[in-house]
Amino acid sequence: MKHIYFLLIFFCSCGDRVSYSEIPIVWIQEEKFNKELSDGMAVYSGTNESIPLKVWYGIIDRPDSLFDVRGLLSNDEDKRETPTQFLQRTGAELVINAGYFRMDKNPTNHVGFLYLSNKMIERPFSTLLRWNRRYRTARGAFGISELGRGEIAWSYSRNDSLFQWDDPTPNEPNHPVKSLDFTSAEYWPVRDAVQAGPVLLKDGKINITADEELFFNTKIPDIHPRSAVGIDNHGNIILCVVDGRQMESRGVDLNELAIIMRDIGCVDALNLDGGGSSAMVVKGKLINRPVGMVSEREVMSAIGVFSRE
Numbered sequence: 082m083k084h085i086y087f088l089l090i091f092f093c094s095c096g097d098r099v100s101y102s103e104i105p106i107v108w109i110q111e112e113k114f115n116k117e118l119s120d121g122m123a124v125y126s127g128t129n130e131s132i133p134l135k136v137w138y139g140i141i142d143r144p145d146s147l148f149d150v151r152g153l154l155s156n157d158e159d160k161r162e163t164p165t166q167f168l169q170r171t172g173a174e175l176v177i178n179a180g181y182f183r184m185d186k187n188p189t190n191h192v193g194f195l196y197l198s199n200k201m202i203e204r205p206f207s208t209l210l211r212w213n214r215r216y217r218t219a220r221g222a223f224g225i226s227e228l229g230r231g232e233i234a235w236s237y238s239r240n241d242s243l244f245q246w247d248d249p250t251p252n253e254p255n256h257p258v259k260s261l262d263f264t265s266a267e268y269w270p271v272r273d274a275v276q277a278g279p280v281l282l283k284d285g286k287i288n289i290t291a292d293e294e295l296f297f298n299t300k301i302p303d304i305h306p307r308s309a310v311g312i313d314n315h316g317n318i319i320l321c322v323v324d325g326r327q328m329e330s331r332g333v334d335l336n337e338l339a340i341i342m343r344d345i346g347c348v349d350a351l352n353l354d355g356g357g358s359s360a361m362v363v364k365g366k367l368i369n370r371p372v373g374m375v376s377e378r379e380v381m382s383a384i385g386v387f388s389r390e
Contacts, residue, residue, distance in 0.1 A: 145229035152273035161379035173385035193276030224271035249293035311347030327373035
């Protein structure tokens with residue numbers, strides 16, 4: 082009996098590592114939330130019972146005219162708040178967690194830049210150490226222009242101004258880029274921007290730049306609960322969470338997340354902080370279950386959606 086037990090554990094562990102190339106999801110409109118939201122915003126929930134997965138996304142129509150989408154920063158002493166606290170304090174209709182932050186520091190620090198209201202709040206790291214080598218990179222970021230348009234770019238800062246590149250930094254494991262080429266960059270005129278990463282989709286194609294953004298030799302590419310932001314070809318902004326680490330929803334790896342974001346209409350998409358941080362709150366209600374719980378992790382940054390009415 083002991084031998085059978087160990088074999089079953091081995092089989093289940095291997096199954097968890099399967100990466101799916103197709104992820105059919107049954108979607109329904111969440112009317113209990115949508116009836117409370119402003120016109121032009123809607124929330125959908127989706128399931129795949131065979132993997133299994135539970136997924137939610139909110140779509141914000143034409144945020145440049147109907148809504149104000151903003152990056153948010155905690156104002157608590159430890160620089161951390163739950164998404165619900167962000168929503169209650171700011172009056173947003175919808176909030177999702179955003180960038181990475183240091184779990185081991187109090188007050189915490191943002192991992193990657195945080196740029197709000199045309200001001201650099203947290204600067205990006207200068208270099209990252211991987212396998213005893215120093216690398217530089219422009220990681221993926223989600224930005225909001227002065228007109229309210231959402232944008233996803235590989236970005237870095239110089240003199241507290243943001244710059245973007247059309248292509249990712251050409252890092253490879255054991256082959257570091259030692260300096261960024263600003264001659265191939267363009268000024269990125271955004272009002273708010275949150276750096277996270279990696280980029281999942283660019284120009285309608287799956288383009289996961291995990292190695293280029295220095296996520297190799299980390300747990301980020303593995304199967305986890307996830308949060309992501311995307312933009313469709315109409316300029317609508319899509320915010321998505323995937324539950325994980327529970328019987329009803331295993332979570333997804335980066336490629337599976339990219340497939341989901343593409344299938345719901347995104348042409349550009351970015352991975353946000355995940356794991357226990359992944360949470361979406363709509364009209365004061367937590368719609369997903371972060372790692373199977375009804376409690377939320379306090380995070381440093383978030384994305385909030387506000388009606389212009």
